[in-house]
Each structure stands twice: as C-alpha cells, then as structure tokens.
Amino acid sequence: MALIELIDISKSFDGELVLDEFNLKIKENEFITLLGPSGCGKTTTLRILGGFATPDTGRVLFQGEDITYLAPNKRQVNTVFQKYALFPHMNIAENIAFGLKISGKSKEYINDKIKYALKLVNLSGYEKRSVNSLSGGQQQRIAIARAIVNEPRVLLLDEPLGALDLKLRQEMQYELIRLKNELGITFLYVTHDQEEALTMSDKVVVMNQGYIQQMGTPEEIYNEPENAFVADFIGDSNIVDGIMLEDRVVKICGHVFPCIDEGFGRNKPVDVVIRPEDIIIGKPGRGIMDGVVTSNVFIGVHYEMCIQAGGFEWLAQNTTSYPVGTKVSIGVIPENIQIMHKPQSEDEEAISLDD
Amino acid sequence: MTKKSRRTASAFGKGLYLTLILLFLYLPIFTLMVLSFNDGKTMSRWTGFSLRWYEEMFASRTIMEALGNTLTIAFWAATAATVVGLLACIGMSAMKDRSRLVLMGINNIPLLNADIVTGISIMMTFIVCGISLNYGTVLFSHITFCIPYVILSVMPKFKQLESHTYEAALDLGASPVYAFFKVVMPDIMPGVVSGFLLSFTMSVDDFVITHFTRGAGINTLSTLIYSQVKVGIRPTLYALSTVIFVLVLVVLVIVNILSNRKEEN
Amino acid sequence: MTKSAIKRLFSGPFLAFILCGTLVPLVVIAFYGFTDRSGAFTLDNIMAIAGGHHAQALGLSLALALISTLICLLLAFPLGLILKDSKIGKKGFMVFVFILPMWMNFLLRTMAWQVLLEKNGIINIALKSLGLPLLDIINTPAAVVLGMVYDYLPFMVLPIYNALIKIDHSLIEAAYDLGAGKGLVLRKVLIPLSVPGIVSGITMVFVPSLTTFAISTMLGGGKVNLIGNIIEQEFTVSSNWNLGAGLSLVMMIFIVISMALIEKFDREGEGSMI
Numbered sequence: 047m048a049l050i051e052l053i054d055i056s057k058s059f060d061g062e063l064v065l066d067e068f069n070l071k072i073k074e075n076e077f078i079t080l081l082g083p084s085g086c087g088k089t090t091t092l093r094i095l096g097g098f099a100t101p102d103t104g105r106v107l108f109q110g111e112d113i114t115y116l117a118p119n120k121r122q123v124n125t126v127f128q129k130y131a132l133f134p135h136m137n138i139a140e141n142i143a144f145g146l147k148i149s150g151k152s153k154e155y156i157n158d159k160i161k162y163a164l165k166l167v168n169l170s171g172y173e174k175r176s177v178n179s180l181s182g183g184q185q186q187r188i189a190i191a192r193a194i195v196n197e198p199r200v201l202l203l204d205e206p207l208g209a210l211d212l213k214l215r216q217e218m219q220y221e222l223i224r225l226k227n228e229l230g231i232t233f234l235y236v237t238h239d240q241e242e243a244l245t246m247s248d249k250v251v252v253m254n255q256g257y258i259q260q261m262g263t264p265e266e267i268y269n270e271p272e273n274a275f276v277a278d279f280i281g282d283s284n285i286v287d288g289i290m291l292e293d294r295v296v297k298i299c300g301h302v303f304p305c306i307d308e309g310f311g312r313n314k315p316v317d318v319v320i321r322p323e324d325i326i327i328g329k330p331g332r333g334i335m336d337g338v339v340t341s342n343v344f345i346g347v348h349y350e351m352c353i354q355a356g357g358f359e360w361l362a363q364n365t366t367s368y369p370v371g372t373k374v375s376i377g378v379i380p381e382n383i384q385i386m387h388k389p390q391s392e393d394e395e396a397i398s399l400d401d
Numbered sequence: 402m403t404k405k406s407r408r409t410a411s412a413f414g415k416g417l418y419l420t421l422i423l424l425f426l427y428l429p430i431f432t433l434m435v436l437s438f439n440d441g442k443t444m445s446r447w448t449g450f451s452l453r454w455y456e457e458m459f460a461s462r463t464i465m466e467a468l469g470n471t472l473t474i475a476f477w478a479a480t481a482a483t484v485v486g487l488l489a490c491i492g493m494s495a496m497k498d499r500s501r502l503v504l505m506g507i508n509n510i511p512l513l514n515a516d517i518v519t520g521i522s523i524m525m526t527f528i529v530c531g532i533s534l535n536y537g538t539v540l541f542s543h544i545t546f547c548i549p550y551v552i553l554s555v556m557p558k559f560k561q562l563e564s565h566t567y568e569a570a571l572d573l574g575a576s577p578v579y580a581f582f583k584v585v586m587p588d589i590m591p592g593v594v595s596g597f598l599l600s601f602t603m604s605v606d607d608f609v610i611t612h613f614t615r616g617a618g619i620n621t622l623s624t625l626i627y628s629q630v631k632v633g634i635r636p637t638l639y640a641l642s643t644v645i646f647v648l649v650l651v652v653l654v655i656v657n658i659l660s661n662r663k664e665e666n
Numbered sequence: 667m668t669k670s671a672i673k674r675l676f677s678g679p680f681l682a683f684i685l686c687g688t689l690v691p692l693v694v695i696a697f698y699g700f701t702d703r704s705g706a707f708t709l710d711n712i713m714a715i716a717g718g719h720h721a722q723a724l725g726l727s728l729a730l731a732l733i734s735t736l737i738c739l740l741l742a743f744p745l746g747l748i749l750k751d752s753k754i755g756k757k758g759f760m761v762f763v764f765i766l767p768m769w770m771n772f773l774l775r776t777m778a779w780q781v782l783l784e785k786n787g788i789i790n791i792a793l794k795s796l797g798l799p800l801l802d803i804i805n806t807p808a809a810v811v812l813g814m815v816y817d818y819l820p821f822m823v824l825p826i827y828n829a830l831i832k833i834d835h836s837l838i839e840a841a842y843d844l845g846a847g848k849g850l851v852l853r854k855v856l857i858p859l860s861v862p863g864i865v866s867g868i869t870m871v872f873v874p875s876l877t878t879f880a881i882s883t884m885l886g887g888g889k890v891n892l893i894g895n896i897i898e899q900e901f902t903v904s905s906n907w908n909l910g911a912g913l914s915l916v917m918m919i920f921i922v923i924s925m926a927l928i929e930k931f932d933r934e935g936e937g938s939m940i
Contacts, residue, residue, distance in 0.1 A: 098568050118571040119580075125572045131565035135587040144583075145573030196573060415748045419760075422745060426767050429778035429816070432788055436781065485679045492677025495670040504677070510688050513869075515877035515921060517894055518914050521901060522691030525911070529694055545687030548680065577669075608773055608880060613901065626773040630780070630884055642774040649769045657762065 047110060049074045049232055050095065050200065055104035057090055064090045065101070066256040072200070072234060077226050079235040081243040082253035083279070088236045091253075092202050095234065096125045108199075119148075124193035125202040129209060130185045132177045138164075138188055139173035145196040163191035166225065183214045190225065200232040207242065219245050240280050244268060252276050273386055277319040284325075284360050288318040288385070296385060299356025301335045303378060307385040317386040322350070324382035325362040333375030339368045430646055437639035454640040461637060467625040470536070471605055474621065478543035479600035485544070486551025487593060494559045505556070511546045512553075519546060520613035527614065534616035542614040543604045550603060551596035558592035598656075698911035711912020720896060720913065727892040728920070730807055731875035734814035735822075738871045739864065741815070742822040746863075747856070750830045761827060768820035776813050776884045783809055783885070805887035813881040818874060822867040829863025830856065865928055873921055893917055 048071035055068040065087045072078055080088035093099040094106060097118030106114045113121060124145070132141050139160050146156045164170050167187035177185065186206055193201055203222075207215045223246050226233050237243055243250050244264040252259040252267060252275075259279075260272045271277035274285050288298040290310040296303050298318055310316055330336045337355025344350075349367045353360045355376055368374055437455070441448030458464055493501045511519055523542045527534060562585065570580035586593075608623035615624060622641075629635055702708045714720055745764065752760050767775060782788045783804040790800045803809045833856065841851045857864075879894035886892075893913065900910030 096568075096572060098571075118568070119574045119576055123572075125569070127565040127569055129565060131569035133566055133570075133584055133587075144570065144575070148574040148579070192569075192573065418744060419748060422741065423763065425816070426764070426819070429775065429782055430767065430770070432782060433774070433778050485683060488676040488678075489680030492674045492680070495673035496677075504680075504684075507684050507688065510692075513873070513921075513925070515873055515917065517877045517879065517897060518695065518918055519691075521897070521910065521914055522695040523687060524901070525698060525907065526686075526691040526694045541687065545683055548683055552680075602769065606769075606771060608771075623771060623773055626771065626777070627880060630773065630777050638774065638777060642770070642778070645774065646770055650766070653762070653766065653769065657758070661758075 048072060048107075049109060050234075051107040051110075052091070052094070053105045053107065055091070055094060055101045055106070057087075057094065057099065057101045064256055065094075068104070068256065068258070070251065070258070072232060075230055075232055077223070077233045077235065077246055077248045079237060079243040079247040079250050080253055081237060081240060081250055081279075082259075083238055085255075086253040087256040088238075088253050089204060092125070092204055092234065092236050095200070096123060096202050097121050122198055123200040123202055124196050124198040125204065126186075126189050126193050126206045128204045128206065130182075130189040132185055132189060132192070134177050136177070137173070138169075138175050138177070138180075141177065141188060142192045142195055144192065149196070159195045163195045166194070166228065167191045167221075182210050183218065186210065186218065187221075190222075194225075194229060194231075198231065200234055201229075203233060203235045205237050206235075207237075207239075215239075215242070222246055244280070252279065254279075270384060271319055271386065274317050274319075277317075277384070277386070282322050282361055282363075284320045284322065284358075286318050286320070286358055288316050290314045290316050290385065294380070296383065299335065299358050301356060303334060303383060304380045305383040305385060306380050307383070310385060310387075315388055317388055319384040319386060320360075320378055320382065322361040322363040323348075324378055325353075325360060325364075326377045326379070327351075327353070327362060327364050327366070327368060328375045328377065330373045330375050333377030335377075336373065336375050339370050339372045339374060342367060342370050430642070433639045433642045434646065437636065437643045439636070442636060454636045455644075458637040458640045458644070463620065463625060464622075464637065464641065467620040467622045470539075470619060471621040471623070474536075474540055474543055475601045475604035478540055478547050478604045479597050481540075481544045482547035482551050482600045483593060483597045486548050486596060487555055487589075489548070489552055490555045490559050490589075493556070505552075508549050508552050512549050516607070516609035517613075520610040523610070524613040534614060536616070536619055538614045538616065539611055539619065539621070542610050543607065546607070546610060547600035547603060550599045551593075554596035554599060555589060555592040558589040562588055695911045695914060698908050699915040700912075702908055711908050712916060714909055714912060715916045719891070720893075723891050723893045723896050724916070724920070726807065726890070727876050727894065730811055730814065730892070731872050734811045734818065734875050735868055735872045737811070737815050738819050738822040739868065741819060742826050742867065743860075743864070745823055746826040746830045746860070749827050761824075765820040765824050768824075772817045773880060773884070775817055776881055779809070779813050779816060780804070780884055783812075804885065805889045807886070807890050809885040810882050810890050810892075813885045814871075814875045814878070817881065818871040821870040825863040825866040825870065826860060827863075829860035833859045868928055869925065872924060876921065876924075877917060 050070075050072040052068060052070040055065050056063070057065040064085075068087070068091065070091070080091060082088050090099060094101055097113075097116060097120075100115060104114075105112055108122070133144065136144070142160045142163055143156050146159060151159070160173060161170070164172055167190055169184060169187055169191070172180075172184075172188075177188070180188065186209075189206070190201075207218050210218060219242060222233070222235075235243075235246065244267070247264055249261065250264055250267045251261045254275055260267060260276045262270075267276065268280055271280060271283075277283045277285055286298055288296045288303075290296050290307075290313070291302070292312050293308040293310075294305055296305050296307075296316065296318060326333065335355045337353045337360070339351050340354050340359065341352040342349055344367070348363045348365045351362050351364065351368060353362055353374060353376055360376060362376065438450050438452070439447055440451035440453065489504075493504055496504075520542070523538075523545065524534065527538050532538060566584050566588070567580055570584045571577065575583065606623070607621075608627060611621050611624055612627065615621070620628070622645075626638060626641075629638060699711050700707055700709070702710065715724060749757065749760050749764070780787075783801070784790070785800075785802070785804065787804070793800055803812070837855055837859070838851055841855045846854065877894045879892060879898040882890045882892045882895055894917075897910050897913050897917070900906050900913065
C-alpha cells in the first residue's frame with residue numbers, strides 16, 4: 047500500500063486553477079521530487095500534504111486514512127521551509143527542541159535527540175548559538191535537524207536549497223541523500239532545479255500547469271522524455287519537427303535518420319528530441335547533414351556551439367572547438383534519437399508553446 | 402582661506418547653530434526650574450532658595466488628583482488600545498488587501514484630524530447619546546485616539562513577519578494559540594511595546610481632547626495647568642514642571658540604555 | 667467557519683471603536699454643522715465663516731500657521747543635516763537632546779514663554795538691567811508664532827532627520843564623484859530624497875498650529891483670536907453648537923485642502939527628480 051495517496055486533488059486560487067484532478071502515490075522510504083517551473087502547482091501540492099492548504103476537491107490519504115482536513119500540527123509529516131523559518135528569538139537547541147517539547151518528551155530524551163540531530167547534520171556543539179550567527183547553509187541544516195527529530199514518516203522539503211550558492215547547493219545535495227539513507231524515511235522534495243531533481247531522487251514527477259507531465263526515474267525522465275515540455279525543461283535539447291516514415295526511420299529537415307523507435311505508423315508527424323551532447327560533429331559530407339557553425343562559447347568542460355543545418359539551428363556540445371564559420375557535418379547515432387507523439391489536445395499544445 | 406581653516410570655520414558655524422537651538426529649546430525650561438526654587442512669589446526678584454513650592458505642590462490635593470487621573474487614564478487607555486490594536490492587526494492580517502486598506506485609511510482619520518475636531522465631535526456624540534461627561538468618557542476618547550498609534554506600530558511587524566515561522570511551529574505540532582504566543586508574539590513584541598509606550602505618552606500629553614470630553618471636576622495635569630495658567634501663573638506649576646522634566650529625563654535615559662543594551666545582545 | 671473568518675473576528679473591538687469613536691462622531695458634527703437649533707437644514711453655520719471676525723480669525727490662523735511652519739522648516743533642515751553628519755557614537759545622544767522637550771507637557775513649555783516674555787518677565791528684567799530697550803511682544807501674534815515654533819519644532823526635526831539618515835551615503839558620494847558641488851548635492855540629492863520627511867514634518871506642525879487655541883490663549887492674552895479660539899468658545903462659553911460644528915467643518919476643509927496641496931507638491935517634487 048502507498049504511504050500517501052493524493053486522489054483527484056483540485057485547487058484554485060482567485061479563480062486560477064493550480065491543481066487539476068491531481069493524482070499521486072508516494073511509497074514508503076522513497077525520495078520523490080516534484081519538479082516544474084514556478085506556478086506549476088508543486089508547492090501547493092506540498093502545502094496540501096503539510097496541512098497548510100486544503101484542496102477544493104479530492105482527498106489526501108495517509109496509510110489509507112483520510113487526512114484532508116487534519117490540522118498541520120496533528121500530522122505525521124514535517125516540513126523544511128524554503129527560507130528555513132527558524133525561530134529567530136530562540137537558540138539552536140531551543141529551535142530543535144520545539145516540536146519535542148510540545149509532544150511532552152522528557153528532558154534527557156530531548157537533549158539526546160538534539161545531540162544526535164546536530165551530529166547528523168554535522169553541526170555538533172552548536173546548541174547555544176543564535177540563529178543569526180549561522181550561515182545560510184548552516185541554517186538549512188538546523189531546519190532539517192528541527193524537522194527530523196520529530197521522527198516524521200515523511201519529510202517535506204520546499205526548495206530548501208534555493209537560497210544557497212552553487213557550491214553549497216551541490217554539497218547539500220549529497221548531504222540530503224546521505225540523510226535520507228540514514229533515516230530511512232520518505233522525502234518529498236520540491237524544486238524547479240532539474241539538476242537537483244536528477245541527482246537526488248528515486249522518482250521524479252515533472253509538473254506543469256497543475257498536471258503531471260511525466261513520472262519516472264531520473265534516467266527515464268532524461269533519456270526518454272514523453273513530451274516536448276519535459277524534453278525542454280529537463281536539460282538542453284533540440285526539439286524539431288519530424289516525420290516518422292516507417293518503423294526505425296525518421297525524416298528530419300529533409301534528411302533521413304535511422305532511429306530505434308517503433309509503432310508510430312507510417313508518415314506520421316512527430317516531435318524529435320536530440321540532446322546537444324549527442325550531436326556528432328564531423329568533416330563536411332561525413333555525417334547526415336552539412337551545416338555551418340554560427341556561434342561558439344566555452345562553458346567549462348566543453349564548448350557549446352550553434353550549428354545552422356537543414357533550416358534549423360542545432361545546439362551541440364563537444365570537447366573539440368569548431369570556430370564560427372567552420373563548415374561541418376552533423377550526425378546522431380540511432381539510440382540517441384528520442385521520438386515523441388505530437389501533442390493532441392489543445393491543453394498540451396499550450397504547454398509546449400509556453401516554453 | 403586654507404582648506405583646514407575653512408573646515409574649522411564650518412565646524413564652528415555648525416557648533417554655534419546647534420548651541421543656539423539648544424539654548425532656544427532649554428533656556429525656557431531651565432528658567433522655570435530656577436524659579437521653582439525661588440522663595441518669593443514674584444519672579445522679578447530672587448528672594449532666596451526654598452523648597453516651599455515643592456511642599457505646596459505635593460500637599461495640593463487638586464494637583465495630586467490630576468496626576469493620579471493622568472497616570473491611570475494613560476495606563477488604562479494604553480493597555481486597552483494595545484489589546485484592541487493587537488487583535489485588530491491579527492484580524493486585518495487575515496483580510497483581503499482591499500478591506501485592509503480601507504480600514505487602515507479610517508484608522509488614520511484620528512491621526513490626521515485636528516485634535517479640536519476629534520474632541521468636539523466625541524463630546525457631542527456623548528451628549529447626544531445622553532451620556533454625561535466623566536472619567537469614563539475621557540478614557541474612551543483616549544482609547545479611541547491611541548488605537549491608531551498601536552496599529553501603526555504593530556501592523557508593519559505583522560507584514561515583516563516571516564509567515565513561515567508560524568507555519569513551521571504548526572508543522573512541529575504546535576496548536577495555533579501556542580504557535581501565536583511562542584513564535585509570532587516574540588517577533589511583533591517590539592511593535593506592541595512601542596505602541597503601548599506611544600499611546601501612554603500621547604495620553605499623558607493630551608490636552609485638547611481631554612479638555613472637551615472631561616466632566617466637571619475631573620482634571621488631568623494638562624487641563625489643570627490650563628485652568629491655573631488662565632487665572633495667573635502659580636509657582637507650584639514651576640515646581641511641577643521641574644519634577645516632570647526630571648522624571649521624563651530619567652525615564653527616557655533608562656529606556657535608551659535598556660534598548661541599547663538589548664541591541665548589543 | 668474557516669480559520670481566516672475566525673481570525674477576522676478579532677478586529678471586532680477595533681471596528682466598534684472606529685464606529686463609535688470616529689465615524690459616528692463625524693456624522694454628529696456634520697449633522698450639527700448643517701442644521702440650526704431647531705434641527706432644520708441650513709448652510710448658515712458654514713457660511714458664518716465669511717462673517718467679519720470669523721474670516722479674520724481664519725486668515726490670521728492660516729498666516730500664523732504658515733509662518734511658524736516655515737520657520738520650523740528653516741530651523742530643522744540644517745539641524746537635521748548637522749545631526750546626520752555628527753559622529754556615529756554621539757548621534758543617538760544628539761538627536762535625543764533635540765527632541766527631549768517634545769516629551770514635556772506643551773502647556774508647561776508654553777507657560778515658560780509666558781514667564782520669559784511678560785512685561786515684567788525674565789527677558790525684560792535682563793534687558794532693563796543691561797540698559798537695553800524692552801521687548802514688548804507678549805499678547806501679540808509674534809508671541810503666538812514664537813510659542814508655536816517652540817512647541818512644534820521637535821515634530822519637524824524628527825521626521826526630517828529620519829528621512830536624511832535613511833539616504834544612502836553612496837548616493838551623496840556618487841553626486842560628488844559626478845562633479846556636483848555642495849549646493850548641487852543639497853538641491854538635487856538631499857532635499858529631493860528627504861521630501862517625505864519634510865512633508866510629514868510640515869503636516870505635524872501646520873495642522874496643530876492652525877487649530878490651536880491653547881497657545882493663543884496663553885501667549886496672546888485674549889488679544890489674538892484664532893479660529894481655534896472661536897470654535898472653543900462656541901462650545902464652552904456661548905454654547906452655540908451648531909455654529910461651532912459648522913466652523914469646525916470649514917476648518918477641516920482647510921486642513922484637507924492644505925494636505926492635498928502638500929501631497930501634490932510632494933508628488934511634483936518627486937517627479938522633478940527624474
């Protein structure tokens with residue numbers, strides 16, 4: 047049985063529909079991430095789970111029990127808030143002890159828990175420090191410690207790393223994975239950062255405009271996006287119109303590419319996704335189409351180039367630099383071509399146009 | 402002129418300006434203080450040091466009664482205004498922006514309106530309603546004009562409030578009431594305290610509104626001073642001025658030291 | 667009932683006070699202002715302002731309030747600038763010293779000037795002993811203006827200082843860096859950016875000066891009749907409430923007009939900064 051079940055949840059604010067008959071099952075001991083642009087409904091989902099918002103329709107089940115209208119202080123979930131929300135007038139120990147005191151735990155138990163939690167987040171000895179004396183990353187760790195001492199069944203994390211700088215963010219990602227493994231509880235994580243989602247999650251739920259666009263492991267989401275929105279949102283990609291001539295053959299920009307997808311029928315228009323790192327750049331005439339490099343930027347590990355070919359500007363990444371103006375050929379191995387159905391409903395169309 | 406001498410000249414000019422304004426502000430007050438120790442009744446001649454005006458002041462039942470009224474009215478008005486204002490802020494923070502803006506606009510009326518109009522209009526309302534003017538009517542009027550000050554000091558604190566700390570407390574198992582007193586109150590406390598203190602001083606200082614809403618025989622220090630000055634200056638009032646000035650000075654210095662110490666912590 | 671509906675109920679007592687202490691009294695004063703003793707509608711009480719000594723009193727009130735506001739502004743702005751530049755450690759103390767008199771009862775402070783200015787007052791005693799000509803301004807409008815400036819100066823200093831202290835020092839440095847001289851920095855940076863403080867200072871001095879009756883009674887000795895005195899007397903001496911209420915309404919209109927003017931000036935001032 048699922049630990050948490052969201053059934054047909056709809057919610058609107060000021061007449062704007064934020065969640066539309068949303069369904070989600072969360073299993074025990076899972077690191078699940080809700081990923082999507084701002085306004086996609088991911089934070090609302092989290093707030094409904096935490097008890098800070100009630101859905102207009104639908105139900106929230108916790109181990110099969112309806113908790114839709116249960117007050118936040120009565121739920122077995124705890125939240126790590128976006129801006130930490132530490133109590134500024136209490137020291138670190140008092141912050142961590144807050145929930146334990148309410149549930150009437152003994153003094154020794156509380157002290158042990160504080161020690162344990164601080165050790166878990168690598169901040170041993172910080173009991174008497176004031177909140178304001180800590181850096182952003184440290185405050186975030188305390189916020190996590192404050193939540194986990196209550197031994198929640200589910201930890202809700204609302205873009206907890208959003209306010210940290212890049213390096214700290216990466217460090218904290220590994221911290222969170224370690225914590226989750228040590229605690230053995232369910233993490234529900236909300237973010238708009240695809241890298242965070244792909245790095246940490248067991249399961250990623252890509253959301254947009256109140257709908258789930260795709261659900262799957264990070265590999266599935268990255269390698270096999272189900273529609274243009276997911277493809278565009280997860281990493282950089284070239285999304286082009288194509289025609290599926292027959293099984294395993296797709297025509298893009300007037301050129302025929304072998305691929306591995308089947309079952310789309312004959313002469314069917316499709317969307318084709320090709321990741322920039324999958325584009326093979328070669329000498330003119332050696333690939334499938336010829337083109338010209340129109341821009342070239344070094345972005346660290348590799349060069350990011352735009353190549354004008356077949357009437358489309360392709361984004362390509364390569365460790366070799368091809369100067370602007372170079373005539374090149376491009377090619378893709380069949381496994382790296384991802385074929386997707388064209389959106390059918392107007393809703394889906396709107397989604398792909400938005401981005 | 403060299404650069405250096407120009408700078409000293411400008412510093413001298415600034416110093417002179419400050420000194421002149423300080424003299425303007427304090428000479429009158431110090432004059433009263435000196436005169437309060439003069440034995441004679443006239444101020445034109447120094448007839449020797451004496452504390453007789455202080456003795457007379459403390460022995461005067463009217464002055465002591467007025468002092469008592471001033472302090473109790475200020476205390477109760479400030480307390481009531483703080484409670485009502487704090488509740489109002491809680492209520493308004495749950496309102497839609499538009500209704501809140503309307504209420505805040507109305508809240509500003511007593512602040513912007515002339516005291517004389519506020520005083521007269523409240524007095525007329527009492528009499529129209531058949532309520533005779535007494536201690537209670539003064540207290541009611543004071544609460545009315547103190548509430549805006551409380552709301553103006555507390556409402557910004559509510560807006561600055563990290564809305565998530567309240568939710569975080571609920572999340573950790575606190576009931577709404579417990580969360581309010583444990584988490585929200587400490588954050589807005591400075592606003593509440595300054596609202597109370599502001600109300601207290603405004604109430605103590607008020608003359609005009611009290612003048613119109615008091616009943617016969619009820620005096621605060623302000624109205625007492627006004628009626629006594631009208632019939633001719635009494636040296637006991639010099640003594641009163643001195644006592645009040647020294648009291649205000651001591652209280653403010655203590656408040657300043659306390660708040661500085663708090664900031665350092 | 668939802669949680670926020672319960673929360674909204676908390677403002678109930680406040681709404682009751684607004685209603686009973688602010689709105690109803692305004693209705694009552696308006697009712698009296700527009701009716702005669704028998705309760706019939708009339709504009710006489712409003713039009714009474716045009717009558718000789720009423721118009722004169724209003725004119726004098728406006729003039730004295732304007733003059734004292736202007737003097738306060740001219741005294742307070744340089745003071746604010748000096749305080750802003752004073753050393754950090756001393757700053758708090760200095761500001762404290764300049765607004766301290768505000769905390770003392772204004773009637774006592776006004777009384778102090780009575781003591782100083784009287785014919786046989788302290789100033790004249792001093793002048794006489796020095797063989798200088800006597801100062802004879804008690805019971806004249808000049809004494810009333812002096813009293814207003816003395817009583818309300820701190821109300822001008824505080825908001826102006828608060829506005830000046832908020833100005834980011836790098837803006838001033840940037841202006842110097844771009845070649846502005848001291849005068850230009852004052853005109854183009856310091857004054858425009860302190861307009862909000864100046865405006866609230868002006869309101870805090872102008873409105874009480876316009877409506878006072880205590881200062882004019884104490885320092886004008888019954889010879890300086892301001893509109894406040896006339897209204898007060900209608901209620902305490904002649905008890906013609908309708909007339910008093912009517913004149914109050916007129917005075918309120920003048921307050922509203924002057925505030926609108928200040929507001930307009932404020933907005934234009936801000937606009938000209940661009």
